[in-house]
Amino acid sequence: MAGDSMAPEDEVPPQAYEDRIIDLDFHLTPxxxxxxxxxxDDRLYQKLTTEFGIAPVKGKWDAAxxxxxxxxxxxxxxxxxxxEDVRExxxxxxxxxxIVNPGINNMPSQHHPLLKTAVAKACNDYLLDQVVPEDFxxxxxxxxxxxxxxxEEIERVGDEDGIVxxxxxxxxxxxxxxEKYDLVFEALTDNNLPLILHGSLSxxxxxxxxxxxxxxxxxxxxxxxxxxxxxxxxxxxxxxxFDKFPDLDVVMQEGGHWWLPxxxxxxxxxxxxxxxxxxxxxxxxxxEERYLNRRPSEYLRDNIYVCTQPMALPDRTxxxxxxxxxxxxxxxxxxxxxxxxxxxxxxxWAYTNRAFDENxxxxxxxxxxxxLLGI
Amino acid sequence: MSTDNFTKVADENELKPGEGKGIEINGIEIALFNxxxxxxxxxxxxxxxxxxxCKVGEKKINGEKCWTEQRGSVDDENIAITCPWHLWEWGLxxxxxxxxxxxxxxxxxxVEDGDILVNL
Numbered sequence: 278m279a280g281d282s283m284a285p286e287d288e289v290p291p292q293a294y295e296d297r298i299i300d301l302d303f304h305l306t307p308x309x310x311x312x313x314x315x316x317x318d319d320r321l322y323q324k325l326t327t328e329f330g331i332a333p334v335k336g337k338w339d340a341a342x343x344x345x346x347x348x349x350x351x352x353x354x355x356x357x358x359x360x361e362d363v364r365e366x367x368x369x370x371x372x373x374x375x376i377v378n379p380g381i382n383n384m385p386s387q388h389h390p391l392l393k394t395a396v397a398k399a400c401n402d403y404l405l406d407q408v409v410p411e412d413f414x415x416x417x418x419x420x421x422x423x424x425x426x427x428x429e430e431i432e433r434v435g436d437e438d439g440i441v442x443x444x445x446x447x448x449x450x451x452x453x454x455x456e457k458y459d460l461v462f463e464a465l466t467d468n469n470l471p472l473i474l475h476g477s478l479s480x481x482x483x484x485x486x487x488x489x490x491x492x493x494x495x496x497x498x499x500x501x502x503x504x505x506x507x508x509x510x511x512x513x514x515x516x517x518x519f520d521k522f523p524d525l526d527v528v529m530q531e532g533g534h535w536w537l538p539x540x541x542x543x544x545x546x547x548x549x550x551x552x553x554x555x556x557x558x559x560x561x562x563x564x565e566e567r568y569l570n571r572r573p574s575e576y577l578r579d580n581i582y583v584c585t586q587p588m589a590l591p592d593r594t595x596x597x598x599x600x601x602x603x604x605x606x607x608x609x610x611x612x613x614x615x616x617x618x619x620x621x622x623x624x625x626w627a628y629t630n631r632a633f634d635e636n637x638x639x640x641x642x643x644x645x646x647x648x649l650l651g652i
Numbered sequence: 653m654s655t656d657n658f659t660k661v662a663d664e665n666e667l668k669p670g671e672g673k674g675i676e677i678n679g680i681e682i683a684l685f686n687x688x689x690x691x692x693x694x695x696x697x698x699x700x701x702x703x704x705x706c707k708v709g710e711k712k713i714n715g716e717k718c719w720t721e722q723r724g725s726v727d728d729e730n731i732a733i734t735c736p737w738h739l740w741e742w743g744l745x746x747x748x749x750x751x752x753x754x755x756x757x758x759x760x761x762x763v764e765d766g767d768i769l770v771n772l
Binding site: 287288345346347348352353354355362617620621625 | 674675676679681682683696701702703704706707712713714715717718719720723724725734737738739741
């Protein structure tokens with residue numbers, strides 16, 4: 278083990294406590310009754326307090342079938358319900374700044390827009406009231422299913438101290454390249470807030486032959502999520518989102534990261550072979566522009582970030598170095614622990630793997646996040 | 653077994669069944685486990701991502717609200733543990749992770765006069 282030796286009880290190397298570590302995917306799970314206290318409309322409150330709960334799950338699936346001991350994959354480490362719980366968990370893994378998100382990752386697939394917008398707003402008020410005052414940075418939940426509601430919510434809480442980003446989801450629904458989201462992007466850039474998209478899949482049925490044919494967790498979390506993260510990224514680039522909003526930053530959480538080299542070169546190749554349909558995407562058509570303003574891969578470096586959990590390193594250091602270089606990791610990677618999920622990824626590799634030199638380590642563990650979030 | 657290389661690592665009854673303890677001896681990290689009142693010792697670091705195996709059995713934050721209360725587990729029947737991070741299963745006698753074939757060190761343990769000793 279590099280550097281100072283570890284004590285048997287240490288979760289991460291002692292050197293990790295000497296560095297600033299910002300964690301871009303830390304899940305808070307407030308109890309439902311706590312969130313409900315912040316729903317201010319009596320009619321919506323009444324509907325949210327049926328036995329369905331605030332976010333009924335149509336088909337529960339996580340890593341539980343694929344891991345030992347009847348463990349629920351979402352909570353292999355526990356549940357953080359309060360700021361104090363966040364502090365305890367973060368301290369164990371040398372995380373200085375857990376960027377807290379309120380989770381509830383099946384929100385997009387809930388049925389009633391008014392109810393789920395009410396939940397999103399209540400979560401944001403809970404964070405501002407209970408978590409931000411405890412000196413934690415938080416992501417506000419975005420009611421992305423209704424762009425006007427989304428803008429209204431950004432305007433309502435996006436400027437609050439402690440809110441450093443906007444939490445939404447990629448998944449099997451309308452892609453973010455759709456021009457209906459332009460008013461959201463405008464609000465994000467006006468408020469200097471990054472859009473941070475977490476996966477929202479694995480709730481059954483997906484009602485697609487491919488989605489419902491996957492039956493192992495490796496297929497689902499290992500690949501269904503990254504495929505949707507890739508598609509969302511490419512869709513936003515190819516429809517000109519970053520030409521219209523060059524200052525917009527987008528983060529893909531839990532959508533993998535080693536696909537960056539694949540997308541980087543393939544997107545350039547395909548675009549340069551057949552670029553003539555960019556001009557008939559609604560956004561670029563309205564902008565009266567024929568092509569993208571930049572080579573597609575440049576948007577990956579300038580506008581896209583990826584969270585790193587789990588790091589999934591090759592066995593050989595030279596292969597890791599190549600992948601990191603091709604992934605533009607120094608510019609694109611953001612450390613994330615994914616606490617408390619089964620894909621928990623403490624930053625041990627940053628201190629034990631020779632592929633991470635001091636510059637790269639600092640970029641991934643905190644510098645990229647500092648620049649992205651303004652903290 | 654020769655007693656020459658045996659080192660005391662705990663008192664008998666210091667660990668309850670299902671608990672683990674981490675010890676360092678001459679720079680070597682060991683995780684000791686009480687498995688249904690028998691004792692086993694393996695290397696303390698999971699070869700996957702260097703998780704501290706001695707943390708097996710530690711209560712989760714708000715564990716009483718989770719399907720299982722502890723991080724990882726001790727399996728009495730199979731004499732194995734599952735790692736507190738990602739639940740890799742390690743045989744305590746063989747030190748083997750069956751899925752990958754990887755092995756961590758496993759050490760002879762004996763109890764003598766109320767002391768638990770590990771052979772390095």
